[in-house]
Amino acid sequence: MTPQQIDLVKATVPVLRENGVALTGYFYNRMLGNNPHLKETFNMGHQRSGAQAQALAGAVLAYAENIEDPSVLLPVVELIAHKHVSLNIQAPDYNIVGENLLHSISEVLSISMQDPLIDAWAAAYGQLADLFIRTEKAIYDQHQQTKGSWLGWRNFKIAKKVVESDEITSFYLSPSDGGELPKYEAGQYISVRVFVAELGLKQPRQYTLSTSPQADYLRISVKREDEKNDLAAGWVSNTLHHLLEGSEIEVSAPTGNFFLIDPNKRNVFISGGVGLTPMVAMLNQLVTLDMPQPVTFIHACRSKHVHAMKQHIHELKxxxxxxxxxxxxxxxxxxxxxxxxxDATGRLDLNAVDRILLSPDADYYLCGPMPFMAEQQKVLLAQGIAAENIHSEAFGTGGVHH
Known part of the structure; x- marks a missing residue:
């Protein structure tokens, strides 16, 4: 990018702060209208609620603000790249996105496609697309080199359903082709794609694998959403709950960059609600290693009725x-x-937890709703836990998955 183009992109920051969501909402409508096949790639529940437009607006703004040094965005790029790979997004898809984004900027801001601002954003988008394509290629290459892994979608059968609580059911998924499964890192996720009758479309959703690698199945543990929820956050989850054992669904290979880093350190797992799924997977991985170091498992939920995998944790304890x-x-x-x-009632207060359970040299893993994780991170930092030892995974609308 030329210095003039960088200045032009930076000059749009106030406009993006003010009108970013209007721009990205317009962009999604334009792109999905022109390319209806992409509706089976994008989460239409997040489209309907506006969460997707909001997330993209935030990302475009962050990119414009850091246009002189996009490398600061690399952790976010890596996070999104894993999700793109799980949805089988390919390099040519970036051309479709780029074309519709530039036309949306032109149409929303009422400027000509020949305006220097469009050229500046074309250069900026090209730079960002190249970064994503390179990052995703490395992940695709890794899948190709991993025994038992695959690219794109693979058919799986629901071999077994196990009710874990009033809301959460575990699904044991076996490959329809009877082939091998890859070793993955405990904490990683898969994308699942099912036909949603209300939409007349296939829809994808990400779910954390809720146990350590197994020879013949993948396991996800899915919360059933309130069907009165008009934001349609639960289209895929509720469709899964209605499917019978033996039903076929599409699944992507395990991916993601939230996983157990060092089994030989003390580890502390802190979860809220269905956020316990990656924590159980990590705990199960430590069990296969005979639990080399002390582990603390902290969980918050509403009551025993929605406390999933309680018996499993008791047995391990x-x-x-x-x-x-x-x-x-x-x-x-x-x-x-x-x-x-x-052990306690109300909201989780880490200050009320015995300090013996919260070792200053442990790795901390957080998963749950965003406000829950923000609160726990704040308390841990105040207790002197180093920021680099705190690892978190978001889920739900506006988050990463689950």
């Missing part, structure tokens, strides 16, 4: 003295027993 747990029920039922089911 009885078997491994190095495993300590701390459970918080926000609204315990009368039948829930203090000490047996939970």
């Amino acid at each position: 009885a078997q491994y003295p190095r495993l300590s747990t701390f459970t918080v029920y926000e609204f315990p039922h009368q039948s829930d027993k203090l000490d047996e089911d939970y």
